[in-house]
Amino acid sequence: MPAPPPGQTPWGPPPSGFQAPPPPQAQPRNGMGVTALVLGISGVVLGLMVFLFWMSWLPALLALIFGIVGLGHVRKGVATNRGMALTGIVLGVVGLLLAVGGGVFTVSKVTAFADDIREQNEAVEAAEASAEASASAEASASAAAEEARNLTFGETYTYENGLKITVSTPQPFVPDDFAMGHAKGNKALQVTVIAVNDGKKAVDFKTGLPNVRDADGADAELLIDGSGRQKVLTGNLLPGKRSVGKYAYSLPPDAADRIRVEFSPDVMEYDDTIWTGPLK
Incomplete structure (x- = not known):
């Protein structure tokens, strides 16, 4: 079979009416x-x-x-x-x-x-x-x-209810022959407590005994004799009234001359007030 002329395919020209497929489109x-x-x-x-x-x-x-x-x-x-x-x-x-x-x-x-x-x-x-x-x-x-509440003898402490307490300077005390709580050669002294009720209500003294000791802390012993000179503050003190308590104590012979007295009308209701000073 002879070779086709240049520019022609071996199958000849495409038939009439044939269209080439379109080029592919990009995605x-x-x-x-x-x-x-x-x-x-x-x-x-x-x-x-x-x-x-x-x-x-x-x-x-x-x-x-x-x-x-x-x-x-x-x-x-x-x-x-x-x-x-x-x-x-x-x-x-x-x-x-x-x-x-x-x-x-x-x-x-x-x-x-x-x-x-x-x-x-x-x-x-x-x-x-x-x-x-x-x-x-x-x-x-x-x-x-x-x-x-720390005073010297002779000064007055006033409580909130108007009660005024004064402790005088302790005085020498000569007990009689029937004294109790006092040994021969001891120093005997008397403590005087003056109470004045300037308040509007009565004051009840339930524990009116002072606590006495010397400057070195030695406690004094309560002295009781038959002279009748001791008086304990007790009972009710009416408004405007005044009451005096007198107490005797016995100290050892070598006790210091400076004395400390603590006193409260009622330890459950009042704080202790303290008086200090020398003996006469």
Whole structure:
């Protein structure tokens, strides 16, 4: 078989009416729009979660960027998913707003919580300072009251109910031959307690015996004889009335000359008042 002329196929020219197939079309580049949609959904979901909102800004920002790029591809005709890209942009903006809003909300709550803690601490510190000041004031008042109850012989202490107590300087006492509580050679002394009721109610003397000791702390022994010179403060003292108690005590021969007398009309109701001074 002879070779065909140049420019001709061995099969001859195509039959009349035959059309060549169209060239293949390029695939649409829709990946950016799809990615923008997925990232936008992720950003919104994370933004709605209480503890994960702070992670939503990154996928939301990427969704916004990929969505803009996807729209560019649609305008150039190389992508067909304009709706996906636009939705990704919208969701990206929403995710960013949720991230910013969550951050502002968290900062405000943390600031409020810190303010509450600070206010509570300040309140506690103020209460402690007030308690310390109150305790210091009470201690000062107690010390002042204690100081006021330390007197010298002849001075008068006035209780809140108007009762006035005065202890005179102890005087030497000569017991008779029938004295009890006094050994030969001891020092005998007499303590005089004067009570005046300047209050509006009667005062009940329940324990009217003084406690006597010398400057070294040696206790004096109550001395009782048959002379009838001792008188115990007892019973009710009416308003405006005055009563005198006289008590005899015996001290060892070597007792110090300075005497301490403690007295309370009722140890359950009144604090002891103390008188000190030398013997005559």
